[in-house]
């Protein structure tokens with residue numbers, strides 16, 4: 001069931017005039033090329049269409065205690081053993097002999113999912129030096145690799161991956177009649193010490209793709225609480241979708257589930273809720289991000305639509321598989337890596353906020369209230385409760401747990417500014433899953449392409465032609481500066 005914290009929110013003024021919206025949008029016009037990928041790390045000095053300076057500032061990521069990365073409470077000794085095994089495999093760097101490449105974005109899950117703890121999201125040298133800089137910069141030339149670092153990957157920026165919207169022909173021309181949508185890995189193993197010497201597979205030309213407006217970027221989503229997201233019943237998601245209908249439609253909020261093509265149940269992982277389960281995401285990521293074939297994806301990837309040259313394939317396939325051990329063996333190495341990754345994420349607890357209820361400062365408490373009354377909570381549902389899980393030997397395990405995810409797990413049209421031109425399942429080119437906000441306090445980069453590190457800018461990006469969030473952002477814009485600050489303080493407490 002849905003649990004909006006206030007029972008009868010008094011929504012502030014609903015819909016602003018189109019004219020006012022138009023004026024506001026003048027300030028949202030994209031910067032010079034390539035606009036969507038400009039890195040904006042600076043808090044903004046103004047918060048309204050008037051451009052007047054204000055004191056509303058994103059307080060920035062909070063430091064310790066790190067409120068994430070622990071296993072859920074009450075795991076059995078066996079579950080904990082498998083969790084720890086999965087955690088170790090999650091950070092293990094793969095070489096070509098293990099299955100890396102021929103195309104790849106990174107060499108371990110942990111390279112991209114490490115902030116603020118193993119399983120999280122993109123690291124940066126900026127805020128938490130112990131986590132380290134963007135690992136993709138060094139990976140370009142690791143092991144003698146000859147890759148250049150694409151323009152949208154920087155030491156202090158987020159880990160990124162790239163999709164092409166349309167088919168790019170070998171000669172560099174664009175075929176806009178042929179959708180692509182697939183991930184084009186940043187690097188290849190060509191020239192690496194551990195690659196077959198005969199492997200010839202040049203990198204993609206990402207600058208050309210950007211110039212042709214054919215590039216769509218994404219940053220990693222955190223995997224904390226993945227086991228809870230997996231165990232929320234479809235009926236809970238649908239009941240929450242139907243709640244507060246009158247106020248949602250007055251504000252222009254719709255929302256719909258994405259569905260899995262194989263069994264038509266509601267999918268919920270990834271920026272477009274395109275993926276069904278942790279097992280599926282693990283296998284997909286092993287193939288797509290690292291290049292390692294597995295039991296769900298046994299063929300090596302090249303650059304869509306071409307398979308890789310046979311000279312670039314070093315191993316028998318699939319490279320990750322169930323280990324069939326002799327009778328009498330009892331070790332934790334039985335599962336495939338992908339099975340182990342999924343176990344690790346399934347038992348990874350939800351992030352712990354800095355405070356809760358009366359232990360929070362008055363500003364954070366007020367921000368929590370305004371988050372609901374402004375209408376943010378109509379999409380960012382504060383919590384949903386998991387169904388019955390078999391992993392509940394010591395209750396509650398994963399059963400009946402209140403997951404404070406701040407998402408309805410539904411897709412929403414987010415307008416021309418966030419539009420990325422990629423369709424996945426039911427999700428169209430401008431539709432995204434309401435991003436879960438748990439753990440937000442320690443996040444460094446925001447929105448699907450990591451275009452900003454500033455929460456005020458994130459809120460602005462919600463508003464543009466065609467966005468279901470426009471009514472709510474109008475409400476936000478009418479708040480006093482101190483109230484806006486309360487919302488930002490609340491967000492950084494999560």
Ligand code: HEC
Pocket residue numbers: 105106107108109110111112113159160161218219220221222223226229268269270271272278281282285286289290341342345
């Ligand atoms: C090169 C960086 C990179 C690597 C390596 C990587 N991921 Fe990810 N991960 C991403 C990105 C980007 C997304 C968002 C993808 C999307 O929605 O298109 C993501 C999303 C996820 C999610 C979805 C979480 C949610 O709620 O949306 C899971 C689960 C996940 N990754 C697991 C893994 C596992 C397991 C591995 C190792 C096999 C891995 N990832 C390796 C970049 C990476």
Ligand code: HEC
Pocket residue numbers: 253374375376377378379380412414418432433434435436437440445446447448449455458459462468469472473476487491
């Ligand atoms: C119509 C539904 C909707 C409403 C209303 C809404 N959001 Fe969002 N929010 C989204 C979606 C969808 C995304 C992901 C968009 C993307 O990445 O392109 C998002 C992303 C975010 C993010 C970034 C999270 C991340 O992982 O990068 C923050 C922070 C956020 N919203 C805060 C708010 C606040 C604060 C409000 C109210 C002022 C609000 N949202 C209103 C749907 C909504």
